[in-house]
Amino acid sequence: MIDERKQRILQAIIDDYISSAEPVGSRTLARKHDLGVSPATIRNEMADLEMLGYLEHIHTSSGRIPSSKGYRFYVDGLIPPKPVSDEEKSLIDRWYKARVKRIDEVFQETARLISQVTKNVSIVLAPQVSQAAFRCLQFLPLDDHRAIAVIMTDAGFVENKIVEMPSGAAFEDFQRMAGVINRSLAGRILRSIQGTAMKQIRDEIQDESLYESALEVIRRALDSEKRERLYLGGATHMMEQPEFQDVDRIKDILLMLEEEELIKDILHAHRGEGLEVSIGQENENSRIKDCSIITATYHLDGELLGTIAVLGPTRMEYGKAMSLLEYMNTNLANVIRRFHW
Amino acid sequence: MIDERKQRILQAIIDDYISSAEPVGSRTLARKHDLGVSPATIRNEMADLEMLGYLEHIHTSSGRIPSSKGYRFYVDGLIPPKPVSDEEKSLIDRWYKARVKRIDEVFQETARLISQVTKNVSIVLAPQVSQAAFRCLQFLPLDDHRAIAVIMTDAGFVENKIVEMPSGAAFEDFQRMAGVINRSLAGRILRSIQGTAMKQIRDEIQDESLYESALEVIRRALDSEKRERLYLGGATHMMEQPEFQDVDRIKDILLMLEEEELIKDILHAHRGEGLEVSIGQENENSRIKDCSIITATYHLDGELLGTIAVLGPTRMEYGKAMSLLEYMNTNLANVIRRFHW
DNA sequence: GTTAGCACTCGACGAATCAGAGTGCTAACA
DNA sequence: TGTTAGCACTCTGATTCGTCGAGTGCTAAC
Known part of the structure; x- marks a missing residue:
């Protein structure tokens, strides 16, 4: 159906068109590539290739350009290898x-x-950060009521968020929370952190408002880098x-x-x-x-x-x-x- | 030299040109703006304004466009106020x-x-981060020989860098170093951190390889965000x-x-x-x-x-x-x- | 099956033309 | 004396019209 000569011609046309951006006609093609046949023969082959859907004709009497199907054939087999130098x-x-x-x-x-x-x-x-594995979380005190949560993942990301401390909580509570979270989540893919792990954290923290803060931190880490x-x-x-x-x-x-x-x-x-x-x-x-x-x-x-x-x-x-x-x-x-x- | 009528005409021309992007001629100007004078008069004024350098002529018989000097005059005085709605x-x-x-x-x-x-x-x-004031520095342990340095500034930036610990140094040494640096640099504009402050830090740290690490951290904080x-x-x-x-x-x-x-x-x-x-x-x-x-x-x-x-x-x-x-x-x-x- | 020849088709390009918008100048006007 | 009307002139942009080059498809000959 598409014999070796047709392939050679198709390849020549596509190579030519890729480098020149001009529709390619039978005569110039014959001149540039040594295909061993005359322009007239090339014309006939071109007509066949067009019939088969590999080439297109903008209008009669402009040269041919490759169709998507032509490029596809080219990419799947004809493409000349061009390794990175x-x-x-x-x-x-x-x-x-x-x-x-x-x-x-x-x-x-x-x-x-x-x-x-x-x-x-x-x-x-x-x-995505959220498809990286959780590595560890640390808090740094900022002032009496705020701290920076630094979250590290296996993919080399370091994220930081400023978090409010619940009133009455001391920084030591935060440290303890970090310990709990680290133990529960280490190695987990961020995205997959869900109900059960969070429940475990809740049980360990045993303090509602502190748990809320933890939740907040983790949620934010997921959220902001979800995209x-x-x-x-x-x-x-x-x-x-x-x-x-x-x-x-x-x-x-x-x-x-x-x-x-x-x-x-x-x-x-x-x-x-x-x-x-x-x-x-x-x-x-x-x-x-x-x-x-x-x-x-x-x-x-x-x-x-x-x-x-x-x-x-x-x-x-x-x-x-x-x-x-x-x-x-x-x-x-x-x-x-x-x-x- | 440039009387009130000239100003009105100049302003009309510039307003027109800004909204239409077309050179403006005397007749259309007379039609659109109610200037109370005929196109011929406008033509005369235009010729004057061109002589004074406020208008330009691409070639005879296209309308006028404002020159830089014309825009300057416009911006400095004629500009119609257009507050943000x-x-x-x-x-x-x-x-x-x-x-x-x-x-x-x-x-x-x-x-x-x-x-x-x-x-x-x-x-x-x-x-620039480097023109923000240094607020504090903390280290977070990563593994036996690395830590994350987190640097916070007053402008709301949090920067983090991974640093190698010199062999033989324990994480406690890093903690101590952070203390020294924090005491010495707190409130300083990052950019202005120079010799004397660094010398003070050196004296306090009293450990050459640890000092090198400190230097490295601070230099990096300055460097990477200098731009x-x-x-x-x-x-x-x-x-x-x-x-x-x-x-x-x-x-x-x-x-x-x-x-x-x-x-x-x-x-x-x-x-x-x-x-x-x-x-x-x-x-x-x-x-x-x-x-x-x-x-x-x-x-x-x-x-x-x-x-x-x-x-x-x-x-x-x-x-x-x-x-x-x-x-x-x-x-x-x-x-x-x-x-x- | 391949090729040469020929009539035909388009697109690009340049020259010619024309309408439209504008100017500058002169002469008349208030 | 400043303003205006009128007019000749200029330049741009759009349109039209050949012309040229490159290409095709078809037919007939090799």
Whole structure:
């Protein structure tokens, strides 16, 4: 159905279109690639490929451009491997070393880096604190009626909250409470902290108002970081792409990117093991039917932490973007480990 | 030199141009504003105003547009007052209540809010931690050889750093060190912590490797937060302005905004008491010679904390932007106070 | 099955045209 | 003397019209 010559032609067309952004015609294709056949033959093959749905015709007498199905075929088999070069790896390494001092900067700079290399928008979904394991809780006295609760998790996060002490409670009561909570919750995934554990704490504390404070602290730790943080990069790089030379289109994309919930949903839809590519029409969201998204999940010690993604026009350098994401998601674990204990 | 009628005409021209973004001609001006004179007279006055440098002519036979000098005159005296409405105030209030849970969100959301209302780019320079007063330092044990240093300042910041304990040091040594540091530095402005105070600490600690650790902690607290954080908002709103309908121009502005040091320098150049407006040609930086910046500083208890700013085309709604900034910089103090102790 | 040739189709580009809005100048007016 | 009407002139922006180049599809020949 789609023989080897058709494949070669399809690949040549897509490679060409990806690098030039111009519809590609039979004559130029014959000139540039040494396919061993004449333009007329290529035309015939192109007509077949269009019939089969791999190519599209804007209107008669413009060259062909790949359809989503064409890109899909390309991504699934034809894609020329383009590994991350050693220079790029060392650039990435130096970048992290120079710019990252705090854990949130890891994600921000990862986003920046990905967009820098791919010239596209990148999205980094940072791990939720609430899916990290509780490690320990400590109180620091602030004045007579307030203290700072410092909560540490296994994922390297340190959260602090100012809490009011119930009137009549002494700081020692708080210390005791911390002990109770630490014993009950150590190692628990924050998100999974629920009824039974809390009941145990209640029984041990034996003081209603103090228990309320404990509850408050834990709830806040869960609450405030329940939302996964989203880091974006590359709005300016996007503007280098010929398909984003229209201000309204750019605005549209940027507005969409501001809708955190939407973006998270899109990323959550792709949580498989390896890389996932969603091409053009394959995207649910109508605003990015002419875009592709490549997603990759990153892990630490086997635990799913988050997702990194590249969003760009369907005419995207899939090979480059995919190998970069592949490299980054292994690399990210090492970088995050530095903030770990 | 510039009589009352000229003023009225200048104001009408600028008002018109600000709302329409089109060069304004004598006839339309006569039609829209009831100036009591004929277009011909207006033409004569316009010619005079141009001679005096308040107006500009792109080329013969397009209407006039204000020059930087014209805007300056307008801003300094003609500007129609446009106070923030009660609805807007309550919108702002609700916005903060709904969206702000952490102190860094105060600044992010302020930026978002300002750009939302003014339809321009906004910049918020958050207070440096290092110009806050040291309040206290505590260590929390992590494992045998590490601890978390939690540093609190008067401005409501809590910073934490993981520190290695020198081999042989026990956690009790750290506790003692915290005591020494707290006694020596309490109330000091972080930035001003220097030689003498450090010497005192050294004398008290009497242990070289422990002293090194102390130094490390304090240095890190100063270091990592030495850089003032910059929050930006409104890239998409900017795109609604007719002067930013060109992708390259937008890209140019966005790239400039990514240069944190540059932006900080620009904001630092305006640190007067009230609002400051820098119009078009008045800007040092050539990339924004067709933009205006309005800056305002905000304070807490008389202490200068940071700067908020609006960046837009010279054709900007100065009245609205200025009164908004004025309102925001008083309001901000109240919002920040909520995170204070 | 492959290729050459040919008629046809679009889009991009530049020149020409035209309407609309504006100016500057002059002369008349109060 | 300041104001206004009238007029010639200018420039922009939209529209139209060829023209050119690149491409296609079809047919016939190899």
